[in-house]
Amino acid sequence: MKMTKTWIAGILALIALQWVASAAEVPEALAACFDKDKPVRAQIIAIVPPKEFEGFVQKLSEAAQKDPEWFAEHSQKSPGSPLPLYDEKLGVTQEEYDNYAKLWASRAAKKLADTTLMLTEVSDGQWKINASGPAAMLTLLSYDAKKNAFTSPNGELEPIADIAAPKLSLLGAWTGKEWRYEANNSLTKSKENVALGTSADGNYSFLIYRLQEVTSRGKPLFDNSVVIRFAAKNAN
Numbered sequence: 001m002k003m004t005k006t007w008i009a010g011i012l013a014l015i016a017l018q019w020v021a022s023a024a025e026v027p028e029a030l031a032a033c034f035d036k037d038k039p040v041r042a043q044i045i046a047i048v049p050p051k052e053f054e055g056f057v058q059k060l061s062e063a064a065q066k067d068p069e070w071f072a073e074h075s076q077k078s079p080g081s082p083l084p085l086y087d088e089k090l091g092v093t094q095e096e097y098d099n100y101a102k103l104w105a106s107r108a109a110k111k112l113a114d115t116t117l118m119l120t121e122v123s124d125g126q127w128k129i130n131a132s133g134p135a136a137m138l139t140l141l142s143y144d145a146k147k148n149a150f151t152s153p154n155g156e157l158e159p160i161a162d163i164a165a166p167k168l169s170l171l172g173a174w175t176g177k178e179w180r181y182e183a184n185n186s187l188t189k190s191k192e193n194v195a196l197g198t199s200a201d202g203n204y205s206f207l208i209y210r211l212q213e214v215t216s217r218g219k220p221l222f223d224n225s226v227v228i229r230f231a232a233k234n235a236n
Helices: 002-022 051-066 068-075 094-105 133-140
Strands: 040-048 108-123 126-131 142-144 149-152 155-159 163-165 174-184 188-199 204-215 220-231
Touching (some): 040 133, 051 068, 051 094, 126 133, 149 174, 155 188, 163 188
Antiparallel strands (some): 040 108, 040 220, 108 126, 126 142, 142 149, 204 220
């Protein structure tokens, strides 16, 4: 009888241990896009508007050079969109602006490379998004569930404001989370970002990584970025 009780107690303890292990759920910030230990096929992409849109980009550059203070202030009226609200100071007529807006609406995602992503728990509360091919630099990052922060060889990427990108943004309408590391000294300024989210239509998820370094005067020294698109968890 005593052995039976001991055996039952052992079984219950084993069940409890299994429950504790399974209770290590994927952190909320990552769970919207990933399941634990499940490989995800993905694509590294670039967003390409029609060639004719380059004319508008040139117009914007000229407007920015002519009156940088006004242009910076005007651009803030359409956050998250590379298409500023119409104003004659942009150097185009309303009709031309409308045509450029149609061109931007027809932008397409161009596949640059294939990759595979997989979320793994490397220790208690520590997670990694492993990636293959050109996205392999992501394996240098780790996510701390307790801090809700990523860590890279440069330092800690802290959470910033949630993303609510409009329809006219580079990737269209999407929402998500973003983390950032910044470091400044007398010579250079560094910025490292990770963003993760899902398109408004629920079809795609995005993982974006960018590492930038400029001089104290703003001259670019280094810019390494990758935009990864993959099927959303609950996509039809």
